[in-house]
Amino acid sequence: xxxxxxxxxxxxxxxxxxxxxxxxxxxxxxxxxxxxxxxxxxxxxxxxxxxxxxxxxxxxxxxxxxxxxxxxxxxxxxxxxxxxxxxxxxxxxxxxxxxxxxxxxxxxxxxxxxxxxxxxxxxxxxxxxxxxxxxxxxxxxxxxxxxxxxxxxxxxxxxxxxxxxxxxx
Numbered sequence: 001x002x003x004x005x006x007x008x009x010x011x012x013x014x015x016x017x018x019x020x021x022x023x024x025x026x027x028x029x030x031x032x033x034x035x036x037x038x039x040x041x042x043x044x045x046x047x048x049x050x051x052x053x054x055x056x057x058x059x060x061x062x063x064x065x066x067x068x069x070x071x072x073x074x075x076x077x078x079x080x081x082x083x084x085x086x087x088x089x090x091x092x093x094x095x096x097x098x099x100x101x102x103x104x105x106x107x108x109x110x111x112x113x114x115x116x117x118x119x120x121x122x123x124x125x126x127x128x129x130x131x132x133x134x135x136x137x138x139x140x141x142x143x144x145x146x147x148x149x150x151x152x153x154x155x156x157x158x159x160x161x162x163x164x165x166x167x168x169x
Contacts (some may be wrong), residue, residue, distance in 0.1 A: 039142040045123045047116040064097045065138040069124045071104045074132040076151045087154035
C-alpha cells in the first residue's frame with residue numbers, strides 16, 4: 001500500500017468519525033430530569049386500554065395530565081393506588097385534567113382495574129422512568145412540568161393545592 005493510499009484511508013476514516021459526531025450532536029439533549037421535556041418531542045408514546053385501543057401520549061394536549069406509571073409487583077405502587085383513586089374521584093368530572101394510570105405489567109391477568117397498560121414498559125422508558133411508582137405532571141401544551149419518583153401521598157392537602165394551582169394557571 002502506498003503512502004498516498006494510506007493517507008487517503010486515514011482521511012476517510014477521520015471524515016466518517018467527524019460526520020458521525022456531528023450528526024449525533026443534532027439530536028436534542030434529554031431534559032435535566034431524564035424525562036421528556038415535551039411529550040410531542042417523541043414520535044410516539046403508546047399506551048393501551050383493556051380493549052386494546054391505543055392512546056398516543058405524544059399527541060395529548062389541551063389539559064393538565066397526570067401520567068402515573070406503576071406495577072402490581074411493586075409494593076409501594078399497590079399501597080398508593082387506593083389514595084390515587086380517591087384523589088381522582090375529586091377531579092374526574094372536570095374537563096381540564098386527565099389521569100393516565102399506566103400499569104407496566106406484562107398482561108392484564110394480574111391487573112384489577114387500571115386505565116391503561118404499557119407492555120414491556122416501552123413508553124415508561126421513553127419518559128425516563130427508572131423506578132415505580134413514578135408520576136409525571138404535564139401541562140396543556142405537552143410540557144412535562146415535574147416528575148415524582150416514588151410514591152405520592154395523594155391524600156395530602158398540599159398535593160391537591162398544587163394541582164388546583166396548576167389548573168388555575
